[in-house]
Amino acid sequence: MxxxxxxxxxxxxxxxxxxxxxxxxxxxxxxxxxxxxxxxxxxxxxxxxxxxxxxxxxxxxxxxxxxxxxxxxxxxxxxxxxxxxxxxxxxxxxxxxxxxxxxxxxxxxxxxxxxxxxxxxxxxxxxxxxxxxxxxxxxxxxxxxxxxxxxxxxxxxxxxxxxxxRLLPGVMGNVETAGEESFERGLLEYPHYTRPAVWTDGQGVERSVPDILLSGHHEKVRAWRLAEAERITQARRPDLWNRYEAGKKAEGQIGKRGRRRGPKPE
The missing domain is CATH 3.40.1280.10 (SPOUT methyltransferase, trefoil knot domain)
Known part of the structure; x- marks a missing residue:
């Protein structure tokens, strides 16, 4: 050791x-x-x-x-x-x-x-x-x-x-990165984009970054990324999607049971 x-x-x-x-x-x-x-x-x-x-x-x-x-x-x-x-x-x-x-x-x-x-x-x-x-x-x-x-x-x-x-402390520079990667939330990772905001490919087609990523609205960006991760997972990995959906349902049931068993408001 x-x-x-x-x-x-x-x-x-x-x-x-x-x-x-x-x-x-x-x-x-x-x-x-x-x-x-x-x-x-x-x-x-x-x-x-x-x-x-x-x-x-x-x-x-x-x-x-x-x-x-x-x-x-x-x-x-x-x-x-x-x-x-x-x-x-x-x-x-x-x-x-x-x-x-x-x-x-x-x-x-x-x-x-x-x-x-x-x-x-x-x-x-x-x-x-x-x-x-x-x-x-x-x-x-x-x-x-x-x-x-x-x-x-x-x-x-x-x-x-x-x-x-790459999961060991001190290896990855940005500790937030690991939590955003594929499989960390039971989903595949959302798409990534960088500069230039508008890029012309080899066939002459202009391809733009989604507007939401240029908005500076962090909550909307997070929501978009989650929606994209869900869309990609559902399309490409039905096995992961079914597990993710089952997990969400289980969490919902636990939440309901917790609310039912809580103290009654006075």
């Missing part, structure tokens, strides 16, 4: 991978990179192959039952996980995650949970995956970016870490 200059705990990502040179990669640039350099968060990349015990440093073998591809060995992964995160039940072990297409889909709620966890250990699989017994022995959570398959867990780990780091 890492500590900052003040002695306080620093959010730490420990990444177990066959390609440690992929880290920090893009995480070493822009806001995440500056925060890493300033000790706001810490990154430990661990080479799984260094835990292999044979002369060929083998980390995989053929699957029992036959089939194409190779499977990462349980003994090698167990040694890597134990050395990096400690055995299951170790105090301060944090969350241990295996990036897998069959896992819980990464969403903003999970990102917030992970941002509140001091240490997150990420196991990046390769080949056909890892021996199931390792997942059971170490109680690894499985997390997915979505319904598609990557060549390995490294790309998914980079995305997960990036999503978490």
């Amino acid at each position: 890492n500590h900052g200059a003040s002695g306080s705990l620093v959010w730490t990502a420990k990444v177990l991978t066959l390609f440690p040179e992929m880290f920090p990669g893009p995480l070493g640039l822009s806001l995440a990179g500056k925060a890493l350099e300033n000790g706001v968060w810490a990154l430990e990349s661990v080479d799984i192959r260094s835990f292999a015990r044979d002369k060929h440093r083998s980390v995989d073998d053929t699957p029992f039952g036959g089939g194409a591809g190779m499977v990462m060995r349980p003994d090698v992964l167990d040694a890597a996980l134990t050395a990096t995160a400690g055995p299951p039940g170790t105090p301060g072990r944090g969350r241990a995650i295996y990036l897998s297409p069959r896992g819980r889909v990464l969403d903003q709620e999970l990102v917030k949970e992970l941002a509140a966890t001091p240490v997150v250990t990420l196991l990046c699989g390769r080949y056909e995956g890892v021996d199931e017994r390792v997942l059971d022995a170490h109680g690894l959570e499985e997390v997915s970016l979505g319904d598609f398959v990557l060549s390995g867990g490294e790309t998914a780990a980079l995305c997960l870490i990036d999503a978490v780091v």
Whole structure:
């Protein structure tokens, strides 16, 4: 576990991978990179192959039952996980995650949970995956970016870490920005515009910024942005829209119950 200059705990990502040179990669640039350099968060990349015990440093073998591809060995992964995160039940072990297409889909709620966890250990699989017994022995959570398959867990780990780091205190310059982004209110984000107010595109068509954004009326701008976020969410993500609508109805019911149970006016 890492500590900052003040002695306080620093959010730490420990990444177990066959390609440690992929880290920090893009995480070493822009806001995440500056925060890493300033000790706001810490990154430990661990080479799984260094835990292999044979002369060929083998980390995989053929699957029992036959089939194409190779499977990462349980003994090698167990040694890597134990050395990096400690055995299951170790105090301060944090969350241990295996990036897998069959896992819980990464969403903003999970990102917030992970941002509140001091240490997150990420196991990046390769080949056909890892021996199931390792997942059971170490109680690894499985997390997915979505319904598609990557060549390995490294790309998914980079995305997960990036999503978490930008929520850490001191990383984003404008603290209001995070609250306005997609998914924070259960909605997709509203459209953005900047100068020039009137822009002529490559086909010669003039395109203007909506008048309301030039009005200087902050309440009307907020209302417009909410309406646009609702419109876009309803059109593009019916699943999110239905959840948002259900949440609003539930809040309304709670409000009604609260009013009914309140004291009667004298």
